[in-house]
Amino acid sequence: MADNVTGIILLFLATFLLLRGLPGVVELLRARGWQRVPGTMLGSGVAGYQTQATGEQMSANVQQAVFAYRYEVGGRTYTGHRAALGTPLGFGAGLGAIASAQASRYSPGEEVDVWADPADPSRAVLRRSAPSSAVMTALGVVLV
Numbered sequence: 736m737a738d739n740v741t742g743i744i745l746l747f748l749a750t751f752l753l754l755r756g757l758p759g760v761v762e763l764l765r766a767r768g769w770q771r772v773p774g775t776m777l778g779s780g781v782a783g784y785q786t787q788a789t790g791e792q793m794s795a796n797v798q799q800a801v802f803a804y805r806y807e808v809g810g811r812t813y814t815g816h817r818a819a820l821g822t823p824l825g826f827g828a829g830l831g832a833i834a835s836a837q838a839s840r841y842s843p844g845e846e847v848d849v850w851a852d853p854a855d856p857s858r859a860v861l862r863r864s865a866p867s868s869a870v871m872t873a874l875g876v877v878l879v
Contacts, residue, residue, distance in 0.1 A: 774806035
């Protein structure tokens, strides 16, 4: 009986991880055709927010790195906010230092490479990668 419960829990967890990770991996595969264009960092930092689950005791203070950069495609100027493809992660439970480290990689006025979708230049990222989605997908596959 315990083995069945454990199996169901692992299957549920694997399904959750795959549903969260696969869209980012698919987006990463599609982004292979995105073009690199020069951009300028406007700023970066850490934003915090409080989550609230169904019970009052189930909340967390989450911190997430935020970015703003300007780039130009086809003579039109855009402002981007995504660092990478896939599911952005927030960090709680004392892991806010990770968000701070991510944000500190960039300084205002710094010249950066921006990866823009030629079909929709408003879609852009600083890094053509999907690290959180890749990890979630890999864990989901391992659990199945």
